Amino acid sequence: MHSTIVRGQNVFGFFTTICFVVAALIAASDLLAPRTPKATVAVKDLQVYEYFHLPNPVRGRPHYYSTKKEEYAIIRFSLSADLSSLFSWNTKQVFVYVSASWPNSTLGDAGKGEMVNEAVIWDTIITNPSADHLQNLGPAAMKKLVRSAKGKTIDPSRGKLEFKNQKAKYQITSPDGKLAETDNMVLKLHYNVQPWVGVLTWTPQIEFGRWKKVKGGISKAFKLPAIKVKKVAEKKAT
Known part of the structure; x- marks a missing residue:
């Protein structure tokens, strides 16, 4: 005679096996x-910027202390x-x-x-x-x-x-920093x-x-334009 614990383990094992089989059949049904x-x-629209101004959500260097200039593209x-x-x-x-x-x-x-x-x-x-x-x-x-x-x-x-x-959620750059x-x-x-x-x-x-x-699902091949630089107005000394 099996003890109560052994019987409980057998029932649980049988239950999990049935669940696994049913789950496998459900997953396989996707193939049908x-x-x-x-x-x-x-x-629709292409823009390329060279980012070397103070960082902000639109333009900036890779990080605050970086002196590297990178080119970013914004695509619609x-x-x-x-x-x-x-x-x-x-x-x-x-x-x-x-x-x-x-x-x-x-x-x-x-x-x-x-x-x-x-x-x-x-x-x-x-x-x-x-x-x-x-x-x-x-x-x-x-x-x-x-x-x-x-x-x-x-x-x-x-x-x-x-x-x-549609405006892209994310601007892109290239590993070498050159994209224009x-x-x-x-x-x-x-x-x-x-x-x-x-x-x-x-x-x-x-x-x-x-x-x-x-x-x-694939657009026609296109070429990015030349760099478009945005000038930042300098504050007048008071």
Whole structure:
């Protein structure tokens, strides 16, 4: 005869095994749901600055004591994306971001055509209706969001993005500090799907079953302009 403790351990072991199997089946069910995202990205405005003035949220040196001059680019873009197919009953939230990619000029011909530099310029998080409580929103905005998704297990409108002349959240620079007149730069749309159960999945580089690559999602190659220097007015001595 087994003791009460041994029987309890057996029941708990059986219970955890069942939970693991059910979780594995839930995670595997994502492979059955088609993913056919599509997007269009277009550049609207480009500016490059040389930062050597006192640091502030718009311009500055790498840090307060640095004497190094760096060039930063500010990009405005338009984005039209339909990511609604990424939302299934197992989707918790989708992290979407736009990056700028360009070749490394310091490699010369060896790095020509290779997008070895990449920096994120904008991002956002889209939650499923059942995960709205995870968003850091005010009471009024949260109430409006919950009302819009009431009764919807999967809200396909959550995955549709439309931005015109959107200002980038983050300005970018290059490892060598030189960015002006950089050629063959492109913008790319990426995403990361976080499920309730299972592993994180990123933008696929190849098509896998019913999961397709992003249709479009890459802008035309463009060239950054020359440096635009902003002069700081000097205070008159009193």
